Amino acid sequence: MTAFGVRDPGRAGEQISLYTGNANPALARKIARYLGVPLGRCEVFEFANENIFVKILDNVRERDVFLIQPTCSPVQKSIMELLIMIDAFKRASAGRITAVVPYYAYGRSDKKDQPRVPITARLIADMISVAGADRVLTVDLHQGQIQGFFNIPVDELTAVTMLSNYFIRKQLEDTVVVTDLGYAKRARTFAELIDAPLAIIEKRRVGNSDRAELLNVIGDVRGRRAIVVDDEIVTAGTLMEMVRALEREGVSEIYACATHGVLPDPAIDRIRESALAEVVITDTIPLPPAKNLERIKVLSIAPLIGEAISRIHYGESVGALFASEMQLVSEMLLWDEEEQQQEHDDDPFRERTERGVAAPAPSGA
Ligand code: R5P
Numbered sequence: 001m002t003a004f005g006v007r008d009p010g011r012a013g014e015q016i017s018l019y020t021g022n023a024n025p026a027l028a029r030k031i032a033r034y035l036g037v038p039l040g041r042c043e044v045f046e047f048a049n050e051n052i053f054v055k056i057l058d059n060v061r062e063r064d065v066f067l068i069q070p071t072c073s074p075v076q077k078s079i080m081e082l083l084i085m086i087d088a089f090k091r092a093s094a095g096r097i098t099a100v101v102p103y104y105a106y107g108r109s110d111k112k113d114q115p116r117v118p119i120t121a122r123l124i125a126d127m128i129s130v131a132g133a134d135r136v137l138t139v140d141l142h143q144g145q146i147q148g149f150f151n152i153p154v155d156e157l158t159a160v161t162m163l164s165n166y167f168i169r170k171q172l173e174d175t176v177v178v179t180d181l182g183y184a185k186r187a188r189t190f191a192e193l194i195d196a197p198l199a200i201i202e203k204r205r206v207g208n209s210d211r212a213e214l215l216n217v218i219g220d221v222r223g224r225r226a227i228v229v230d231d232e233i234v235t236a237g238t239l240m241e242m243v244r245a246l247e248r249e250g251v252s253e254i255y256a257c258a259t260h261g262v263l264p265d266p267a268i269d270r271i272r273e274s275a276l277a278e279v280v281i282t283d284t285i286p287l288p289p290a291k292n293l294e295r296i297k298v299l300s301i302a303p304l305i306g307e308a309i310s311r312i313h314y315g316e317s318v319g320a321l322f323a324s325e326m327q328l329v330s331e332m333l334l335w336d337e338e339e340q341q342q343e344h345d346d347d348p349f350r351e352r353t354e355r356g357v358a359a360p361a362p363s364g365a
Contacts, residue, residue, distance in 0.1 A: 015063075015064060015313065016035060016037050016064055016066060016309065016310070016313050017040050017058070017060055017063040017064060017065045017066065017094070018031065018032050018035065018037050018038075018039055018040060018066050018068065018309070019039065019040040019042055019056075019065065019066070019067045019068070019085065019089075020039060020067070020068045020069065021044050021067070021068075021069040021078065021081040021082060021085055022044055022077075022078075022081060023069045023070050023071070023072055023078040023081065023082075023286075024068070024069075024070050024072065024102070024283070024284075024285065024286045026283070026286055027068065027070075027102065027283050027284070027286070027300075027301070027302055027305075028068040030283075030300055030302030030306075031068060031100075031302045031305050031306045031309065033302075034302050034303050034306030034307070035306045035309065035310060040056070040057075040058050040060070040065075041056075041057035041058055042054065042055060042056045042057055042058075042085070042088075043055045043057065044081055044085065046077070052077070052080050052081055052084050054081070054084045054085050054087075054088045055088070056085075056088050056089065056092050059092075060089060060092045060093070060094045061092070061093045061094070061095075062093065062094070062095040063094050063095055064094075064095055064096050064098075064313050065089050065094040065095075065096065065097045065098065066098045066100050066137075066309050066312075066313075067082070067085055067086065067089065067097065067098070067099055067100060068100040068102070068305075069081060069082040069085070069099070069100070069101060070101060070102040070103035070104075070284055070285055071101060071103060071104060071105035071106075071124070072103050072105065072262065072284075072285040072286070073262070073264070073285075075105045078105070079105065079124065079127075082099060082101070082128070082131075083127055083128065083131040084131075086099060086128065086131035086132050086133050087131050087132060089132065090131070090132030096134045096135070097132055097133050097134050097135075098133065098134065098135045098136070098137055098309075098312060099128050099133040099135070099136050099137070100136075100137045100138075100305065100309070101128075101136060101137070101138045102138065102139045102284035102285075102301060102305060103139070103232075103260050103262075103284040103285050104121070104124070104138050104141055104142070104146065105124070106120040106121045106123075106124055107121055107141055107142025107143065107146060107231075108121075108142055109121050110122070110142065110143050110145065110146055110149075121142075121146050121149060122149040125146070125149035125150045126149075128150070129150060129151060129152055133152060134152060134153075135152050135153045135154070135155070135312070136150055136152065136153070136154045136155070137154075137155045137157070137305065137308055137309065137312065138154065138155070138156050138157070139156070139157045139158065139159060139259060139260075139282075139284055139301060139304075139305070140156070140157070140158050140159055140160075140186075140231050140259040140260065141156055141231075142231055142232070143182075144156065155308060155312065155318045157301075157304055157305065157308055157318075157321075158186065158259075158322075159259040159282050159284075159299075159301055159304070160186050160189050160190050160193070160229075160259075161193065161322070162282070162299055162301070162304065163190065163229070163257045163259070163280060163282075163299070164189075164190045164193035164194050165193070166257070166280055166297070166299060167194050167227060167255070167257070167280075168193070168194055172225050172227075172255075173225070174223070174224045174225055174252075175194065175196040175224060175225045175226070175227055176196055176197050176198070176199050176219065176220070176221050176224040176225070176226055176227070176251075177190055177191035177194070177196050177197070177198050177199070177226075177227050177229055178198075178199045178200075178201060178217075178219075178221065178226045178227065178228045178229070178242065178246065179198070179199075179200060179201070179228065179229050179230060180200065180201050180202070180203040180230070180238070180242075181200060181202065181203065182203075183229065183230050183231055184198075184200055186229075186231070187229045190227075190229050194227075196227070197219065197220070198219065199217060199218060199219025199220070199221050199226075200217075200218045200219060201216070201217050201218070201242055201245060202216045202218065203238065203241075213241070217245055217246070217249050221246060221249050221250070221251050222249060222250040222251070223250060223251070223252055224251055224252060225251065225252055225253045225254075225255070226246050226251045226253070226254045226255070227255045227256070227257065228242050228243075228246075228254065228255070228256040228257070229256075229257055229258070230256075230257075230258045231258060231259055231260060232258050232259065232260040232261075232262055233256070233258045233260070233261055233262065233263060233267060233279070233281065234262040234263075234264070234267065235264065235266055235267050235270075236263070236266070236267035236270040236271055237270075239256055239270075239271075239274075239276075240270050240274060243274055243275065243276060247275065253277050254275065254276055254277060255276065255277050255278050255279075255280070256276055256278075256279045256280070257279070257280035257281065258279075258280075258281055259281070259282055259284060259301075260281065260282070260284050260285055261279075261281030261282075261285055261287055261296070261298070262285060263281075263285075263287065263291060265291075268291045268293065271293060271295070271296065272293055276295065277295070278295050278296075278297060279293075279295060279296045279297070280296075280297045280298075280299065281296065281297070281298055281299070282298065282299050282300065282301040283298050283299070283300050283301055283302070284301055304321075307321055308321060
């Protein structure tokens with residue numbers, strides 16, 4: 001039973017073909033479970049010469065294929081797997097191919113803001129289209145305008161409602177939502193949803209480095225609990241600068257949340273050593289157990305993506321999904337690891353689903 005009623009695996013199972021590369025098979029399994037559809041079978045591995053090999057092990061002629069592959073670490077390999085798998089589906093005569101890219105890498109490279117630099121977000125969009133994708137489903141792009149880099153339909157979902165609902169449930173008092181200018185629009189929505197004021201921190205990147213420098217806090221934060229919101233946490237450098245600025249301004253407690261937890265190793269050390277009360281992210285990118293600090297909370301985006309896939313497949317409105325999202329969000333918050341494990345054990349599709357996960361490279365790469 002879901003917030004949208006009982007799903008009919010027979011109907012969907014006959015028609016939706018769900019596949020995953022090696023980037024985030026755990027998320028793909030959860031989406032498969034939400035839809036009541038087994039993951040399709042394929043081999044995806046790397047030869048000793050680092051060439052990637054793909055073989056689809058099912059007949060996909062005229063099928064509605066959804067390929068789940070965030071372009072997360074190892075980024076270049078995830079991108080190549082995505083492209084090569086799309087090519088394999090195209091040559092296997094799939095009826096329609098939707099690239100489900102919950103995290104879109106190179107999002108920051110979205111404009112020519114200095115001489116002789118590429119627009120890599122556009123290049124990736126071109127490559128996905130040329131490979132043969134008919135549509136794209138993604139979550140919280142770094143900038144919404146990246147949608148326009150594609151000449152095929154793009155559905156962009158957002159985790160803002162889900163993240164804000166998590167904080168509504170915590171019933172924190174005297175909160176203020178804090179963000180930088182680049183995320184101000186979505187942060188405004190977040191602040192309205194949790195009924196809190198918004199403060200903005202002025203930020204400037206130092207050259208082409210990962211380092212950000214914070215200038216001013218605009219808004220009243222003194223004595224309040226701050227919730228820092230952003231689209232992604234990468235090195236956590238921006239976040240730590242924000243924490244320092246907010247501490248200087250006299251906030252009482254600091255939480256952080258973001259849709260995408262990229263979190264390379266230094267970010268985990270920074271979060272561990274910080275005064276942050278909690279960091280909330282989604283599972284668009286997998287978080288290895290070694291990085292799963294007690295104070296990092298991961299919410300599953302799987303039901304939202306699963307619902308969008310179902311709506312795309314049946315020709316229903318994805319926009320309408322946002323109107324009913326509050327209901328869906330309640331369901332998502334139930335998807336903590338313990339319940340997922342329980343459901344996983346009882347899952348009639350489990351064996352087929354696990355068999356369908358892309359095979360790891362024989363070299364263990
Ligand atoms: C930048 O514009 C984004 O919204 C994030 O603030 C940024 O990508 C975070 O990167 P980092 O964690 O490396 O500072």
